[in-house]
Amino acid sequence: MSGFGGFVLRRTLGTVITLFAISVIVYVVFYATPGNVAQITCGPRCSPAQVHQVAEQLRLGDPLYVRYGHFLQGLLTGQDYSTGTSVQHCPAPCLGLSYQTDQQVMRLILTKLPVSLSLVFGAMAVWLVLGVGTGVLSAWRRGRLSERVLTGLTLAGQATPVFVIGLILMIVVCGQLELLPFPQYVNLSDDPEQWAWNLVLPWLSLALVEAAAFARLTRSSMLETLAEDHIRTFRAYGVGERSVIGRHAVRGALAPIIALNANTFGSAVGGAVLTETLFGLPGIGQELVHAVNVVDLPVVVGMVLVIGFFVVIANAVADVLYAVADRRVVLA
Amino acid sequence: MSDSSPTPSVTAPSVTASSVPRPAVPSPAPVPASAGAPLVEVSGLVVDFGGLRAVDGISFRLEKGAALGLVGESGSGKSTVASALLALHRGTGARVDGTVRVAGVDVRRASDGELRGLRGGKAAMVFQDPLSSLDPYYAVGDQIAEVYRVHTKASRRAARARAVQVLDRVGIPDAARRSRSRPHEFSGGMRQRALIAMALACEPELLIADEPTTALDVTVQAQILDLLHTLRQETGTGLLLVTHDVGVAAESVDEILVMRHGRAVEHGPVSAVLGAPREPYTRELLGAVPRVDTPRTAGRTGPEDGAGLAGDVRPDDVVLEAVGLRREFGRGKRSFAAVDDVSLSVRRGETLGVVGESGSGKTTLGRMLVGLLEPTAGVVRYEGREQSGVRPSVQMVFQDPVSSLNPRRSVGESIADPLRARGEKDEGRVRGRVRELLERVGLDGAHYGRYPHEFSGGQRQRVGIARALAADPAVIVCDEPVSALDVTTQAQVVALLGELQRELGLALVFVAHDLAVVRQVSDHVAVMRRGRIVEHGPADEVYDSPRDPYTRQLLAAVPALDPEVAARRRAERGELSPA
Numbered sequence: 047m048s049g050f051g052g053f054v055l056r057r058t059l060g061t062v063i064t065l066f067a068i069s070v071i072v073y074v075v076f077y078a079t080p081g082n083v084a085q086i087t088c089g090p091r092c093s094p095a096q097v098h099q100v101a102e103q104l105r106l107g108d109p110l111y112v113r114y115g116h117f118l119q120g121l122l123t124g125q126d127y128s129t130g131t132s133v134q135h136c137p138a139p140c141l142g143l144s145y146q147t148d149q150q151v152m153r154l155i156l157t158k159l160p161v162s163l164s165l166v167f168g169a170m171a172v173w174l175v176l177g178v179g180t181g182v183l184s185a186w187r188r189g190r191l192s193e194r195v196l197t198g199l200t201l202a203g204q205a206t207p208v209f210v211i212g213l214i215l216m217i218v219v220c221g222q223l224e225l226l227p228f229p230q231y232v233n234l235s236d237d238p239e240q241w242a243w244n245l246v247l248p249w250l251s252l253a254l255v256e257a258a259a260f261a262r263l264t265r266s267s268m269l270e271t272l273a274e275d276h277i278r279t280f281r282a283y284g285v286g287e288r289s290v291i292g293r294h295a296v297r298g299a300l301a302p303i304i305a306l307n308a309n310t311f312g313s314a315v316g317g318a319v320l321t322e323t324l325f326g327l328p329g330i331g332q333e334l335v336h337a338v339n340v341v342d343l344p345v346v347v348g349m350v351l352v353i354g355f356f357v358v359i360a361n362a363v364a365d366v367l368y369a370v371a372d373r374r375v376v377l378a
Numbered sequence: 379m380s381d382s383s384p385t386p387s388v389t390a391p392s393v394t395a396s397s398v399p400r401p402a403v404p405s406p407a408p409v410p411a412s413a414g415a416p417l418v419e420v421s422g423l424v425v426d427f428g429g430l431r432a433v434d435g436i437s438f439r440l441e442k443g444a445a446l447g448l449v450g451e452s453g454s455g456k457s458t459v460a461s462a463l464l465a466l467h468r469g470t471g472a473r474v475d476g477t478v479r480v481a482g483v484d485v486r487r488a489s490d491g492e493l494r495g496l497r498g499g500k501a502a503m504v505f506q507d508p509l510s511s512l513d514p515y516y517a518v519g520d521q522i523a524e525v526y527r528v529h530t531k532a533s534r535r536a537a538r539a540r541a542v543q544v545l546d547r548v549g550i551p552d553a554a555r556r557s558r559s560r561p562h563e564f565s566g567g568m569r570q571r572a573l574i575a576m577a578l579a580c581e582p583e584l585l586i587a588d589e590p591t592t593a594l595d596v597t598v599q600a601q602i603l604d605l606l607h608t609l610r611q612e613t614g615t616g617l618l619l620v621t622h623d624v625g626v627a628a629e630s631v632d633e634i635l636v637m638r639h640g641r642a643v644e645h646g647p648v649s650a651v652l653g654a655p656r657e658p659y660t661r662e663l664l665g666a667v668p669r670v671d672t673p674r675t676a677g678r679t680g681p682e683d684g685a686g687l688a689g690d691v692r693p694d695d696v697v698l699e700a701v702g703l704r705r706e707f708g709r710g711k712r713s714f715a716a717v718d719d720v721s722l723s724v725r726r727g728e729t730l731g732v733v734g735e736s737g738s739g740k741t742t743l744g745r746m747l748v749g750l751l752e753p754t755a756g757v758v759r760y761e762g763r764e765q766s767g768v769r770p771s772v773q774m775v776f777q778d779p780v781s782s783l784n785p786r787r788s789v790g791e792s793i794a795d796p797l798r799a800r801g802e803k804d805e806g807r808v809r810g811r812v813r814e815l816l817e818r819v820g821l822d823g824a825h826y827g828r829y830p831h832e833f834s835g836g837q838r839q840r841v842g843i844a845r846a847l848a849a850d851p852a853v854i855v856c857d858e859p860v861s862a863l864d865v866t867t868q869a870q871v872v873a874l875l876g877e878l879q880r881e882l883g884l885a886l887v888f889v890a891h892d893l894a895v896v897r898q899v900s901d902h903v904a905v906m907r908r909g910r911i912v913e914h915g916p917a918d919e920v921y922d923s924p925r926d927p928y929t930r931q932l933l934a935a936v937p938a939l940d941p942e943v944a945a946r947r948r949a950e951r952g953e954l955s956p957a
Contacts, residue, residue: 275510282464282505283498283525283576293524297515372515374562 053369061362068354069121073114076347077104087343089146100145103127117142141348146340151348155330159352161231162329164241165248165321166314170307172253173260178303180257181264185272186291196261203258212251212324219247229325252321256310263306264299271298300371308364312357316349415482417442417584417616418463422476425458425467425640432458434640435476442583445610445617447627447648450637451663451864459637460588460620464497481583499529502577506589509569512561518572519545519557526579544575548605566736567598574605584616585609591626595735595891600935600951603629607948622864624667625937628652629944636660652939666869668894670921670936697885698747698772698853699723702756705742716742718909719756724853727879729886731900731917733893733932739909744857744889748774760853770800773846777858779838783830789841790816790826796848815844819874836867843874847882855887860895872899893936897921905929 077083084101085092092100105113119125124138134150136143141151184196203211220228229247232240271277272295280290319331330349337345418440425433433455440446448456461467465485467474478485481500483492497503505511513521522544523537532540538557546553548571561569570590577585587606591599607630610617621627627634627648634651636643636659644657655661705717717739724730734740745751747758749768758765760772773796776782783792793812802808813823819840830838839859846854856875860868876899879886890896896903896917903920905913905928913926924930934951938944 275505276513278466279503279505279511279573279576280513280521280525281497282466282503283528284494284496285498285525285528286494289524289528294513294515298513373560374514 050369050373054366057362057365061358064358065355068358069118069351070114072347072350072354073117074110076343077113078110083343086341087145089340089342092145096145103143103145141351142344144342144345146342151344154333154345155348155352158328158330158333160234161327162315162318162322162331164234164245165252165318165327165329166311168242168245168249169252169256169314169318170311172249173256173310174307176253177257177260178264180261182268182291182296184261184265185268185295186287188269197265200258200261203254204262206255208251208255208320209324211254212247212321215247215251216324229327231325231327248321248325248327251324252314252318256314259310260303260306263302267299267302268295271295274298297371301368304364304367304371308360309357312353312360315356316353415479416440417444417481418446418618419479420459420463420476423459423462423478424473424475425455425462426473426475428471432472432640433462436635436637436640436642437476438635438642438645440584440616440618443610443614443616444633445619445631447619447621447631447634448637449621449624449627449634449663451622451866453639454637455640456620456622456637457588458640460503460586460618463584463586463618464501464503465493468493495529498525498577498582499580500582501584501586502580502582504570504573504577504585504587504590506592509561509566509593511573512569514561517558517560518564522557522572522576522579525576529580540579541575544578545572547578548572548575548609549601550575566594567601570594570598570602571605574602574609578609578613581613582615584618586618586620588620589622590619592621592623596893597735597931597935599626599937600947603937604948604951606630623937624652624664624865625939628939628941629937629948636663648941662866664939666865667939668865668868668872668892668898669939670894670897670933672897695726696723697726697761698887699759699762700743700747700756701759703743703746703753703758704755705739705746705751706754715754715909717746717753720906720909720911721756722904722911722914724885724887726852726885727883728901729879729888729899731896731903732887732889732906733891733896733903734906735891735932737908738906740889740891740906741857742909743906744774744855744887747853747887748772748855750774770796770849771851772853772855773849773851775839775842775846775854775856775859778862779835779842780830780862782842783838785830788827788829789833790828792830793841793845793848796845800849811848812844815847816841818847818878819844820870834867835863836871839863839871840874843871843878847878851884853885853887855889857889858891859888861890861892868895875899893921893932905932 079086082097084097084104084106087104088097088100101107105116108116120136120138120140120142122138125136125140125142127134127136127143134143136150136152139152141155143150144154147154180196180200184193184200187193187196216228219225226243226246229244232244234241268291272291277290277294280294281287316330316334318329319335321327322329322332330353334346334349334353337349416439418438420439421437423433423436424431436455436459438446448459450456458467462474462478463480463485465474465478465488474486476486480496483496483500485493485496488496512518516524519538519541522541523534526532526537526540527534530537542553542557545557550556550568550571556564556568561572564572570593574590585606590606591602594602603626606617606619609615617631619627619631631648633646634648635645636651636657638659644651644655644660651660652664655664700723701721703717703720704715706713706715708714720739720743722730732740732743742751746753749758749765749772752766760769765772783789790809790812793815794808797808797811802811809826812826816825817823821837821840821844830841833841839862842859843854859875860871863871872895875886875888878884886899888896888899900917902915903913903917904911905920905926907928913920913924913929920929921933924933931951934947936947938947
């Protein structure tokens with residue numbers, strides 16, 4: 047299995063290089079912008095003295111690559127920040143300091159991340175089960191009434207904005223049926239049961255929209271696989287349709303689903319703004335929107351990097367899963 | 379039981395079998411004496427796909443243990459008949475009429491459950507193209523075990539053991555270990571064996587083999603046909619063989635049913651149909667089959683005839699010459715030489731046949747001769763001068779007439795390309811020349827604006843030839859120019875090439891895997907194996923008295939049209955079998 051180990055190693059190396067490239071691009075895009083970076087970073091209410099201090103912290107006198115090196119060093123080994131009166135130590139991986147709130151960016155992210163991950167992992171389970179299930183079913187029942195109903199539902203799901211679905215769910219489930227309380231985030235470590243109950247509606251509303259895309263992809267991928275010769279072989283050998291679909295067709299249709307899942311997962315970590323806002327979940331997406339609004343540059347840079355990290359990792363995991371599903375990938 | 383060609387166990391009443399002596403050989407399989415109901419009974423079978431009638435009133439019977447070959451060109455409906463035996467059309471929208479009984483099951487009326495029992499259990503299909511016919515994601519042994527469990531309710535372990543057993547039976551070496559391999563880790567021949575193993579797993583009464591050897595090299599084809607023959611002898615399984623290759627059918631079956639346009643043309647014992655065909659179409663089909671044991675005939679009047687050769691063409695002047703050609707692919711440890719130290723020469727007005735199996739390097743050689751590939755070492759000389767890159771005087775005709783023409787451009791545009799490349803700007807002259815070329819290759823000169831999909835395979839290959847001719851070449855390298863075509867079309871294209879050669883004094887390099895076709899067209903023949911030329915000489919010499927053991931092995935593998943010759947060859951193959 048040395049081929050497989052080598053594949054994972056190569057893929058990991060590629061991931062590290064990609065992450066490095068992302069950090070360069072994000073840093074340059076935000077810190078090499080025209081205008082007074084120190085003033086922007088510090089915020090509109092800063093005194094000239096504070097702006098001067100920030101300029102020093104960011105080493106704006108140095109060339110860009112030296113500044114980037116400094117940033118990278120902080121990320122890898124940690125860094126000390128003086129805030130005028132006291133010195134703050136920012137442990138590795140240090141993403142810098144928000145001068146507007148005096149808060150370390152990494153700490154801020156660490157408070158928001160569990161919320162986002164709770165939302166996305168749960169929703170992923172729902173959209174995979176629902177989306178892939180619907181896709182498989184509609185490929186199997188192709189041409190029958192049940193397929194048309196499923197296709198209609200899928201289209202409707204894809205066409206409805208997440209906040210509409212969320213609102214309807216909230217009004218019906220919490221308001222009229224009173225099955226659940228209006229959602230309110232509870233930490234997993236504090237009360238796992240309440241955590242789950244409060245997340246049910248956010249999971250459903252985020253997943254329903256995404257599930258529609260999975261259903262469509264699964265259906266077309268399944269139909270493609272079902273038209274292949276090896277499916278004909280097993281049918282011609284008396285293998286039941288349930289096995290043909292469940293064992294052979296689904297396996298063959300898996301690759302694009304894995305790829306789509308990686309992208310959907312990665313972008314939902316930082317991009318589920320609407321869901322987070324609607325249900326009052328203090329997640330990454332909401333915080334990022336806030337930081338962009340007040341131009342808190344260190345926070346924006348840190349968040350974008352963390353989101354990029356999740357997208358890249360999700361894709362790397364997808365590639366490895368893909369190779370597990372189809373060993374021929376390793377040879378390529 | 380000695381090697382033999384199977385005796386027909388049933389004779390179609392319409393055939394005058396008495397005029398053709400049957401080979402006096404013992405019956406290959408213990409045919410049950412109480413042959414009450416036949417194994418297969420098809421009568422008045424009609425299959426419609428939408429408005430298209432693929433099968434139009436086919437009837438035949440196959441007794442237990444007997445073998446029938448369905449022979450015909452592409453589109454004749456032969457594969458559709460095979461699928462109908464297992465009702466594979468059910469649920470696809472095809473309309474099936476007539477009666478089909480297989481192993482006691484009325485296939486058209488059977489319930490889904492009955493059908494599942496029939497499929498693979500009583501009648502098993504061996505598919506063409508073994509790469510795509512196995513699931514790429516599962517181990518070969520697991521796939522066979524799955525099929526076995528469907529029909530026997532055996533335990534997982536027992537089914538797996540059965541899979542190893544049948545893989546071993548079909549000659550997969552180290553079957554226990556190889557059963558854990560996935561299909562892509564098998565060679566083409568091994569995959570075909572694995573598919574046969576799958577068919578054998580449940581000991582069916584009938585094997586339906588749909589072009590089981592079409593994707594394989596001739597030596598591997600011979601091994602697979604021999605395997606089918608031995609299995610039938612041992613198990614007494616009936617065989618329905620679907621093939622476009624009359625030779626393959628002659629090797630393996632007792633009776634032949636020739637099909638055309640969905641109808642039966644002729645039906646009878648192999649020796650009768652092939653020895654004394656009654657129908658003109660059968661005669662035409664047989665006439666088109668290239669024979670490996672007859673000297674060159676097609677497209678040649680011979681130099682002694684003098685009519686074809688113009689006076690200014692001296693047979694001895696060499697147009698194209700390759701010296702010490704070598705081509706490597708890959709880098710470092712993984713590099714290998716696809717062509718290794720090949721030297722050859724082609725004379726004006728002469729055809730050099732290059733024959734070899736897949737992977738022998740013959741296509742790489744052809745591409746280097748044209749200048750599409752740079753040799754790693756060695757030189758190509760045209761009229762004595764060293765050549766580098768492509769030049770108008772050396773042209774190429776490609777194997778696949780579908781993918782070698784741009785589907786989005788009219789054939790006229792494709793043919794005009796070489797003219798324009800040479801700087802011809804006058805639209806009228808270009809059109810005139812294209813018209814001339816189209817007519818020259820036997821197409822309608824007015825079809826300038828038609829697109830490739832409007833032409834048949836043979837016509838598309840004619841377009842390819844016209845495109846090669848447009849540059850006024852002295853040499854044309856043909857890479858498998860007829861391997862994608864039916865035999866009758868094949869014969870027409872080969873005849874066209876010969877005609878063009880005579881009229882234009884062209885030198886041809888004819889690269890092909892089919893030994894019989896190469897013999898038909900070539901003056902000289904080079905036999906390639908693993909990048910090297912193992913034997914080279916005048917065609918008749920190479921074919922009639924081969925010196926190299928590999929050439930002998932290749933020739934022994936060619937299917938024979940005469941069942942007696944086939945049996946003799948089979949015995950020879952036993953002696954020559956590769957180490």
